Amino acid sequence: MPTNVVMPQMGESIAEGTIVRWIKKIGDTVDRDEPLFEISTDKVDAEIPSPGAGVLTEIKVKEGETVPVNSVVAVIGAAGEKAAADPAARGTAASAPSAGVSQANGQSEMPEAAVGQPESAASAAARVVPTAGVASNTRSTPGSVAGSIEELRRQKSSPLVRRIAAEHNVDIRQINGTGISGRVTKNDILGYIETGAKPAARPAAPSGGHVPAYKPGERVEIVPMTIMRKKIAEHMVMSAHTSPHVYSVYEVDFHQLSRLRERKKAEYERNGAKLSYTALIAKVTVDALRAFPFVNASIDGDNIVFKKDINLGIAVALDQGLLVPVIRNADEKNLVGLSRAIDDLATRARSKKLNPDEVQGGTFTITNPGIFGAVYGLPLINQPQVAILGVGAIEKRAVVVQTAATGGRADNDAIAIHPTCHLSLGYDHRLIDGADAGRFLQFMKERLETFEEAWM
Secondary structure (H helix, E strand, C coil), rough: CCEEEEEECCCCCCCEEEEEECCCCCCECCCCCCCCEEEEEECCCCCCECCCEEEEEEECCCCEEEEEEEEEEEECCCCCCCCCCCCHHHHHCCCCCCCCHHHHHCCCCCCCHHHHCCCCCHHHHHHHHHHHCCCCCCCCCCHHHHHHHHHHHHHHHCHHHHHHHHHHHCHHHCCCCCCHHHCCCCHHHHHHHHHCCCCCCCCCCCCCCCCCCCCCCCCCCCCCCCCHHHHHHHHHHHHHHCCEEEEEEEEEEHHHHHHHHHHHHHHHCCCCCCCCCCHHHHHHHHHHHHHHHHHHHEECCCCCECCCCCEECCEEEEEEECCCCCCHHHCCCCCHHHHHHHHHHHHHHCCCCCCHHHHHHCEEECCCHHCCCCCCCCCCCCCCCCEEEEEECCCEEEEECCCCCEEEECCCCCCEEEEEEEEEEEECCCEEECCHHHHHHHHHHHHHHHCCCCHC
């Protein structure tokens, strides 16, 4: 019997996925659990294993197309079974797409300048082939599939938009979203409330006083954003609009910490852990979050939500973007446990082996622009958190040190060469004031500069 390959649900809140790359092609032999294709979702990129062994006889969804979870994306036949005819020639779902769903809702992978006017719901539904719908005992109608995708996209609008909708008793699904992926923006919801009518369709040219990205006749190359890049862009714009960002930067002397690290590195390696500066900073960060719980919090309307768990996000730079895997209950781990967790999550993030749950639920984030040489960084807050720590480059610099007292009086200060690092805290000024941020960073500075072996 042929085996249907479906778009997996990579997390409770994930409603659709995009085929980024087919690892196997039609006619290839496939083993069970062998990587078959690569997907990108709202939360994570991942390689999807084959549900069975045999021959890949049909690919129903092409690279770049977005379909709902549980949609059939390919078929695996028995060994020796012939592949299906070229989908492009047969006019099947792979060419008359489920991509019709995504294109009708602003998900086209073509540059925006090449996209025509949005289709009506009726015409979009008419172009959806039933075989690309949800795989279940009850066949979904094309219209219901298109409608469900549209609803899910609108429901995934920013927390700010959802809060405004709730305050005004507005069903967000009734609003025509003009944001990325058809999401309802703040302007959409405010316009809907003010006029009581659906906002105008998304403008072809940028609005709000922004100049076009290029002029007619200008020599340009237009490359569509990757799915991950789109999600990062959307999340960062939302963060900038949600939180009034303020920054404080402290210089930290790593002299004592670096000497301790050199003494203990080999011992940690024998225990299967890498004693990195990131792990040491993470340990002190956890201690600081425990001492200052308002930094390990979120804002919900007029309420402050203090998080009892410390779930530490560690940003990992990838070739195509950025992921923030989360160490859950980081305060329950010693330094060896933190070291192992950081190394494991970073390795699996780069090899696309993370589960969606491992990039959700963070309460505070550490990002390290210093690995690229930055003296310090001023990162945007990872919503719905209220603060983020930026770690600058650890470099030898001239510092002023105090010498030991001699003859009943202190000697003059001296200049020494020590490894130092700049730590920046980006924080939401709705909750955290400069004095609060100063106390948090001062706590970290003192701990890092006087780090003791007993704390390991």
